[in-house]
Amino acid sequence: MSLARAQSVASVDDIPDAPDTALAQQTSDQSGGMRSQQQTSADPTNLEGKQTKRILWIVPNFRSVSVDEKLPPQSLKDKFVTTTLDSFDYSAFIFAGMLAGVAQAENSYPEFHQGAAGYGRYYWHTLADQAVENYNVEFIFPTVLKQDSRYYTLGRGGIIKRTAYSFSRVLITRTDSGNETFNTSEIMGAGSASAISSLYYPSRERTWTKIGQHWLTNVSLDGMTFIFKEFWPDINNAIFHQKQ
Known part of the structure; x- marks a missing residue:
């Protein structure tokens, strides 16, 4: 690979993601975190048939x-x-x-x-x-x-x-x-x-x-x-x- 071609590939890799792509990824991460949080808190809120000591x-x-x-x-x-x-x-x-x-x-x-x-x-x-x-x-x-x-x-x-x-x-x-x-x-x-x-x-x-x-x-x-x-x-x- 020539030096000019290598520089061209490197410059393409340095280009940041498009705004839409970055926003979609951020939204996905946030929704995934919310789902994880909901799953974690589901059991403590289930009070069906929960007995008390008195x-x-x-x-x-x-x-x-x-x-x-x-x-x-x-x-x-x-x-x-x-x-x-x-x-x-x-x-x-x-x-x-x-x-x-x-x-x-x-x-x-x-x-x-x-x-x-x-x-x-x-x-x-x-x-x-x-x-x-x-x-x-x-x-x-x-x-x-x-x-x-x-x-x-x-x-x-x-x-x-x-x-x-x-x-x-x-x-x-x-x-x-x-x-x-x-x-x-x-x-x-x-x-x-x-x-x-x-x-x-x-x-x-x-x-x-x-x-x-x-x-x-x-x-x-x-x-x-x-x-x-x-x-x-x-x-x-x-x-x-x-x-x-």
């Missing part, structure tokens, strides 16, 4: 799992800690106080009598009931049977589907390995808790009929709790905009 800032919700959240199997320590938190959280004492007040007002157990001393008897019985059921349903039976005591939010589908799913969790749960199984922990745990609690109540409560009634009540209340947990993310997002 409901209405008060009620413990430690065992609820958000939609599509992947968690390791529950260890023995995890089951014990969450059960203890549920049983002795400050809200547990408040809730027990309310139930004790209602029971005393209705004179549910005349043997407890009225007044401050009577209220104290109602109170410790109610608090003991909560703890006994929690440890049976959430810790002892799940540990022995290797079952997962957490509630896994469905978060998708219609109201009927989600309601049926959530209430069915009293009968269906997961094993520690992630497979579905009969919820023996709930059924047997609630039943054994009802039998144990009858031991520290007046003798007239120690009948199979009374124990069965308490058993059915405990399981039904747990089912209603599951329904509320299922729809709590929707309520929280609609009313509080996930500010909890």
Whole structure:
């Protein structure tokens, strides 16, 4: 190649891009950056089925799992800690106080009598009931049977589907390995808790009929709790905009 031709090629390479070409390239880079930024921020803004540690800032919700959240199997320590938190959280004492007040007002157990001393008897019985059921349903039976005591939010589908799913969790749960199984922990745990609690109540409560009634009540209340947990993310997002 001659010196003149080489100089000609070099001068062509030194010519800057046309304004339209440079503008198009700049626009492409900017749009690509915006797309990348949108993709990065998409996950944090997805609040569908997102559970909070507490409901209405008060009620413990430690065992609820958000939609599509992947968690390791529950260890023995995890089951014990969450059960203890549920049983002795400050809200547990408040809730027990309310139930004790209602029971005393209705004179549910005349043997407890009225007044401050009577209220104290109602109170410790109610608090003991909560703890006994929690440890049976959430810790002892799940540990022995290797079952997962957490509630896994469905978060998708219609109201009927989600309601049926959530209430069915009293009968269906997961094993520690992630497979579905009969919820023996709930059924047997609630039943054994009802039998144990009858031991520290007046003798007239120690009948199979009374124990069965308490058993059915405990399981039904747990089912209603599951329904509320299922729809709590929707309520929280609609009313509080996930500010909890």
